Amino acid sequence: MDRRYTIICQCCRVNNSPSSSAESRDSCPTTERLVDKIMAFRDVALSADTLEKARIFLADTLAVGVAGRCEAVSDKVFSAAQGWSANGEGDVRILGRPDVRLSPHAAAVVNGTQIHCLEWDALHEPSVVIALCTTTAALISETETSDISLDETLRALVLGVETAVFFGAGSQTHPRFFRPSTAGLMGASVALAYLRKFTRTQMFDLLGLAYSQVSGTMQAHWEGSEVLPLQIGIAARAALTAADLAAAGICAPHDIIDGKFGYFSLIETASNLDAQFAQWAAPWKIEEVAHKPFPAGRATQATLTALIDLAAQNSFGMDDISSIKVHVPPLIMLLVGREYNPNMSAAYARLCMQFIAPMMIRDGRIDPRLFTSDHMASAQAEADAAKVRCTLDGNPDPNALSPQTIEIALNDGQVITQFVDIPYGSPGRPMDRADQIAKADFCFETAGYRGNAHALFEAIFAVSENISMRDVLDCVTN
Structure with missing residues (x-):
């Protein structure tokens, strides 16, 4: 031996x-x-x-x-x-x-x-x-x-x-x-x-x-x-x-x-x-x-960031779009380049760019409460998904999450392009404290929880050696 x-x-x-x-x-x-x-x-x-x-x-x-x-x-x-x-x-x-x-x-x-x-x-x-x-x-x-x-x-x-x-x-x-x-x-x-x-x-x-x-x-x-x-x-x-x-x-x-x-x-x-x-x-x-600002997996965040930026610069809705092409690294294709399926689970849908991108354009946010069978299998969701396609961008890094490039072709022939190297929520483009608390508020709202996000942040940022972890957990369990 x-x-x-x-x-x-x-x-x-x-x-x-x-x-x-x-x-x-x-x-x-x-x-x-x-x-x-x-x-x-x-x-x-x-x-x-x-x-x-x-x-x-x-x-x-x-x-x-x-x-x-x-x-x-x-x-x-x-x-x-x-x-x-x-x-x-x-x-x-x-x-x-x-x-x-x-x-x-x-x-x-x-x-x-x-x-x-x-x-x-x-x-x-x-x-x-x-x-x-x-x-x-x-x-x-x-x-x-x-x-x-x-x-x-x-x-x-x-x-x-x-x-x-x-x-x-x-x-x-x-x-x-x-x-x-x-x-x-x-x-x-x-x-x-x-x-x-x-x-x-x-x-x-x-x-x-x-x-x-x-x-x-x-x-x-x-x-x-x-x-x-x-x-x-x-x-x-x-x-x-x-x-x-x-x-x-x-x-x-x-x-x-x-x-x-x-x-x-x-x-x-x-x-x-x-x-x-x-x-x-x-x-x-x-x-x-x-941070993940949106409840949809980190692999979607660059595209969702681009859609926010584009919405601030242009005026269009999902019905004005003929196609959306998302050029992504291989890991992104593996994680979220999957095909829309009307019978998909909520876990699958959160990792499906064809479902997530149209939701952001239509609603201006990703709401976890909308990942229901009725919504995911709707005729509208299926029609929207058909407009979205992910393609490989040639990035050789097997673990790269960015950059991503989004091309939106409108029905009038106009093509809008957005390149995203640093998604919102990354260390290079961080959420400020107001956005962090706003996210926590939305988390509580999503769960129907009566807690207060401000109280959670106050407890965690309290400068006192007498604060225990139990005190913090009071803000998310009581």
Whole structure:
């Protein structure tokens, strides 16, 4: 047997003694490099700007999780999850559902599903990782059952996003697995380990336990299945399980990054892990996260941005248009270039440019409450979809989300073109505070939730060491 794997097996048999722990680390130097960075985070002072971004995107993620209550899949998942808690009860509240509590693991599934089900949650564009959803869902369960400050929660969120992006970045191919759940699970697990003050040895096992539960493929995305957002909830639950098992002393595989069957052998393909390590905290990836102003997946946001810009400059409606051509990179074609289908699910429709673009032109916004079978299968929706076509733009980058070029041909022969390199909501074109709060207000309205978005932002931006994460959750659960 290969000596390297013999050492790991021996390590597992001696209950993580100091000497065996050192042998294990020697056998997996790449994992050791990552653990070094994670453990060093405890002594890192985060800048005001980094913490500002963490506050902004925590507020955004909680708000879209409230909005997710309006989607039918959330009620189905909630119904199932009630059976996973003793007597249908527990200690953890559910976003947008007052007077409801579930067990931590059951709540993580529901909150994770709600956060992602409307495709409205924030994205780290360079890595194509929707990096906050899984970590936030796991942190809700953790902070509801422990007395954890908002400040510590924000730090855990920054670390979770950084770790998720590490596992999601660097791939040279289209995603095969659903990065928000696979990379997201790794990030969420590390965030929990930070709050639980895991030792170095526990961190090795935590990573192995998380990796051993990695799941979620792009097939659900491709089909527009209700399982797509559920994969986030499952990943958040898996993160809690990994943390619990590591705390109990379970020894896990350690060579999980570039080992024979490691993450970058099976899940992703990374050409240069040294480059990924060099990018750790340079800058903190929370600073590169983009809002999704519209509940339609990040791949549609550049086109929707263009339509807003064009509407401000021109006067036309959908009935004035003969065709819309959207020139996109290959990843955009993969994600949202799908054909309209009158029998499509809401999850499919949110990722269908042929349905989304006409909705923006007709309504001036994307309303999650309109993703009903009657609306999606209407004769108007079918006629509008026939006017929209996505085409490849020749971009060689398999992970590029932009630029995109939109050509609108009007019935009178006029052709209007808009090039979008930086979509609205990106770090280069950010939403201002008024727009952030307006989005949260719309999220609450969408869910029929009586909360106040201003109160949510006031709680998250309060400068006080006495603010707990529970205080923040009061604004989205009561």
